[in-house]
Amino acid sequence: MTRAADRVLLPALWVTTFVFVGWGLLPRAALYTTLLSPARLVALAALAKLTLLLLGTAWSWRSRAALEAGNPVRPAWTLLAAGLLSNFLGQALLARYQLAGEPSPFPSVADVFYLLAYPLIGAALVRFIHAYDEVGLPIGTRAERSVTLAVAAAACAALAVPVLRPVLQADLAPLDEALSAAYPLLDMALLVPLALLLRITWRFRGGQVATAWVVVLSGFVFMCAGDVLFAYLTALGKAGLDPFLHAAYIVAYGLVAAGVRRHLALMLS
Numbered sequence: 001m002t003r004a005a006d007r008v009l010l011p012a013l014w015v016t017t018f019v020f021v022g023w024g025l026l027p028r029a030a031l032y033t034t035l036l037s038p039a040r041l042v043a044l045a046a047l048a049k050l051t052l053l054l055l056g057t058a059w060s061w062r063s064r065a066a067l068e069a070g071n072p073v074r075p076a077w078t079l080l081a082a083g084l085l086s087n088f089l090g091q092a093l094l095a096r097y098q099l100a101g102e103p104s105p106f107p108s109v110a111d112v113f114y115l116l117a118y119p120l121i122g123a124a125l126v127r128f129i130h131a132y133d134e135v136g137l138p139i140g141t142r143a144e145r146s147v148t149l150a151v152a153a154a155a156c157a158a159l160a161v162p163v164l165r166p167v168l169q170a171d172l173a174p175l176d177e178a179l180s181a182a183y184p185l186l187d188m189a190l191l192v193p194l195a196l197l198l199r200i201t202w203r204f205r206g207g208q209v210a211t212a213w214v215v216v217l218s219g220f221v222f223m224c225a226g227d228v229l230f231a232y233l234t235a236l237g238k239a240g241l242d243p244f245l246h247a248a249y250i251v252a253y254g255l256v257a258a259g260v261r262r263h264l265a266l267m268l269s
Helices: 002-025 039-064 074-099 109-134 143-168 172-204 210-236 238-269
Strands: none
Touching: 002 039, 002 238, 039 074, 039 109, 039 238, 074 109, 074 238, 109 172, 143 172, 143 210, 172 210
16 A cells, blocks of 8 residues: 555655746746646646545544554544544635636635644644553653653744744734734644654654654645745735745645555554
């Protein structure tokens, strides 16, 4: 399962990403003014995001189903599947505009689902940590975990100031400003438990469990980058960021799905 999925998922992910990066770097190239027009690219991005989020949701649910009822990791997979499904529903609400070549509304009902995804995914990550402790994995001493959490939180707090300054200084409606600032902040909050998970599994570096979590962590880093680009696009009105915004989300959803799929492959092996 692992090799077959890698042969399809990862090459398709990178090719799609490079198409959007190329659009951002060379928007006047013949490819992007004829065959791949902006409207077609936005529609392609919508379909790619929906597909990757659906795969991540399905593979998370299958990971849950692969475990017996009493396994402490099972609820974590349930929460992660629910969080990815919530993102899928948010994207589905926007896709109807993107596929029709219309501007996506912001704020919209889709933001309710996007915001709901954060506590679900955050609870899943925390549950993974507790479950690994319950099954006896060496998660480190309380002091070691506290240091990891403190360093991750401090790094996110330091990044928040320069990242959010342009958004907070822009002339936006209160709700627009609140949402534009909330998304990057919520992403950074997710990076804190992910850093602890990475530290726990890093003891098995070189192994497939650690690799799977590195892939998932990379996905959330790109998701944070996408939300920062979205905040800048909203605040500063820089339409040139749009291709890179799509690329960041496609990479993010693709890496999260790929990491989840790696976990599933380990359970089924």
